[in-house]
Amino acid sequence: MESKPRIGVYICHCGVNISATVDVEQVAEFAATLPNVVVSRDYLYMCSDPGQGLIQEDIETYDLNRVVVASCSPRMHEPTFQGAAQQAGMNPYLVEMANIREQCSWVHSDRERATEKAKWLVASVVAKAAELSPLEEREVDVTPGSVVVGGGVAGMAAALDVADAGFPVYLVEKSERLGGRLAELNRTFPTLEPVADLIGPLIERVQTHPAITLFLNAQVTNVEGYVGNFKVKVTGQEGERQVEVGSIIIATGYDLFDPQRKPELGYEYPNVITSLEMEQRLFDGDLAVNGREPQRVTFIQCVGSRDVQVGNPYCSRVCCMYTAKQASLVKDILPNADVTVLYMDVRTFGKGAEEFYDEARAKGVRYRKGNVSEIYRRGERVVLSGEDTLLGQPFDWETDLVVLAVGMESRADISELSTMLKLPRSADGFFLELHPKLRPVDTAVNGVFLAGCCQGPKDIPDTVAQAKAAASSALIPLLKGTVPVESATAVVDADLCAGCGMCVDVCPYGAPALDLLWGVSKINAVLCKGCGACATACPSKAINLQHFTPEQILAQVDALVG
Amino acid sequence: MKTQAMTEQLELYGCIQCGKCTGGCPVARKTTLNIRSLIYYMLVEPELKVDAHEELWDCTSCFTCVERCPKDVRPAELIIALRGQLVEGGRIPETIGAALMGTFRQGNPAGMAREDRSAWTDSREVKAAQDGCDLLYYIGCTPSYDIRAQPITRALARAFTVAGLDFGTLGIEESCCGNEIRRMGEEGLFEMLVEENGEMIRAVGASRMVTVSPHCFNTFKNEYGLDGIDVLHYTQLVAALIEQGKLELANEVNKRVTYHDPCFLGKQNRVYDEPRAILQAIPGVELIEMDRNRERSLCCEGGGGRMWAEGTNLEERLAFQRVQEAADTGAEILAVACPFCLLTLEDAVKVRGLEEQLRVMDIMELVNLSLGEE
């Protein structure tokens, strides 16, 4: 039934991401000389509409029955090109990708050697493509509903959107209350709205929503399954409960930087406090130090942010603005006090932010450029040692109250969830989104989405925006009702099978079973996840993992080594 | 001097001009030295007139700037490199020149005769490390020759003997470790010392070596590449000997003591706890902390070649400020663990007329008192 392979090869420039290091024209010329290749092209952006159109046209014109795209990682765009081929009437499993960006152009600088490597990678994938077989696409029903982990503003916003769309939501919150970090804040920036006005109604809605089941003092302790059908174990004070859902939203938030890790900043002194402690003081309207009104209140920016010494090279994005807010509120309460902000750069992006910063200065908040190096005590006051970098003058500034603008870090226990769900983290410790620009709420795990500061520091508007984005992404499988399942499953050749049962022993999913009548193994395709353990273990080589058969792999080896 | 090559070599591009280096610099407050501004100059100007910066010799190599930099730029290394330019051109203070010459000729910056290097032993028998030993006791220049520092050296030898350690010294073959030499900008002489000393030290075959001075400790530990040899400062070793019960501190020393963290031991090598553990193990000692302790300790101004160069502001010495801080705690003894700190702070106590109130002593002198009569 197999007709002779007719392969089209497409080398992507990815703008200059690939072509800057790899001579793409040369690779395309080389690919044209490979066996079974009918047409070979290079193009600026293969994933663009015209790029995909090119493939579709060629399938028609050249009667292609295989497509090889050499571009980014298949983890990025394989579904894109499979979809394009499918639209042109080709089975999507006849598309194969060569990864010449992440695994070639981005990691090598020698153009000649990178081009040579790209050729090998293309040859290897072309060899595999010739051996490909079409596979049947299968789908299973989705369990309607989502689990949302974390009951802060991100978790609540996401939960409400999913619930409002009519699906059950299980909201799991570790602490005894909803509201997360936001509930610990006094007012928002730049509008100075009381946080209570913002969060009160939100909590109320979550608590009373008929579609939301709330688990307080509870944690997710196990997750099994895949997109469409997750089994999530929730452990709380009332014991364990398993819920079944189609998607999961992670909204576990952040930790604040512990200033004790910068001992030179003197956090042990009672008049050196963190910005969160300042929020509490603003709540209470009490700024007194040693029972007296402070004459000087000084804010220090970037504590635990933009600091490689503590392993946090990133900007925490909110400290400049919350400091402007706190300084401004302090100036309102103590109009005669000296309120100074010591900073290295002021970053006020976002609606109304720069305007707020302007107002704070106009009100009398003093901004002095130069970050503090050291804090020590002098009598009841503390001395801040730093340099006014614009004057080029060191200063020893005595003050009554110091507020350390502590930054955000990933949760200390983030690795638990990361391990449980196999969610990768970026170098900064936060959860890693699938693509920084195009898939900012997706993760490497299909069906699991990110909302809020668990993905990186952000302010309230960005957190809520991301939560709503995560909710709409999490709704896609629920609304669609079905999800594709692994088509590349293992199959048994009954003629070769000796019925030894080795496959039954090695499979963690119980997919293979011995047919008692015929004495041979049969694999249940619904249970099979496509790992290939049985195929490798089979002593008679009677099992093949489709799409990764020995013929396909060894063809790749031949092309690479031969 | 063209700036670009040095800027690249020292990776100054990482600098974001936050000011934490100069902000924490103890000498920036009293002289025109501004390391942040120097880095900025290097970044934006193609040429630098190094000769015009006599304040380069004010730096004490305390490395507070390195410790504080949030971008892992090493500001103090720029000063060392710029001094290197001056050394190359022979445009250096006379006293620095003499120290370098002394080290080249006699193996010590004071230029004392090499034959007298073992004078500290006071004719006691000390094993030659060249004959093989478990522990190499590296003395260093000041602890060998300076009569104020020699009692520390002897006290340590005594403690090692009491603890039953198999230790030896290099005797008159020992040369300057080069820590200060490198920081004065004489990289060539430093490399020569590293090669010669390194060879001699490796030949001993000891698994551990111990130094009197945190300055020697720093360079052997971090700059010599003595793989397989555990380099210790004496406070680490002595704290361990006390902990293991090998040193019995029987006699009471009924004193209120405060401790000054040397920069090369504390900030640069994070040895903060061991010196305090020793002091607390001495019966009768009441340890009081100054407010500026550990990471915030104030430099005594004795490092970075400053034992051989006065710097540009003689009136306001950091040591004056430091002994006042110590006296303000009510302590009777200001304990140190570095011969340079001992000398600078003791001078300051005299100049400030605090002798009745405060005495500067090395930790080992206190340990020696507690060990009792020899």
Added chain:
Amino acid sequence: MADSFEPKIVAFLCNWCAYTGADLAGTSRIQYPPNVRIIRLMCSGSVDSTYVLKPLLDGADGVLIGGCHPGDCHYQSGNYKARRRVVALKEILKSAGYDEDRVWLRWISASEGQLFAQTVTEMTNAIKEKGPNPMRQKWAV
């Protein structure tokens, strides 16, 4: 001659950890030598002995197998199966008088781009030290 020798290393990486780690090395722009050519598999547990032996017989200078860290396998236990198989395979290679250190098994998670680059660099250097696969010359005769 030894300086100009550029080893050819075939890598079998599991889709979920090591392959994703290699992608992360790319997105992080961490540079490493171009001597390793990657073949994507779903799981390190599906690396058949022939996948390792074939390239070595054909003249590849090394084979790298990358899987998830113990306890992290996407398929629960595939990496343990890989580990057992590689241990046995190395024994066989050794008994056949072949240098078994040309086969490396390493655990690299999806977030360890740096480790992947470091592994490739180390392996390339180690194989350079060893020189070309002797099998290559044998066949060339």
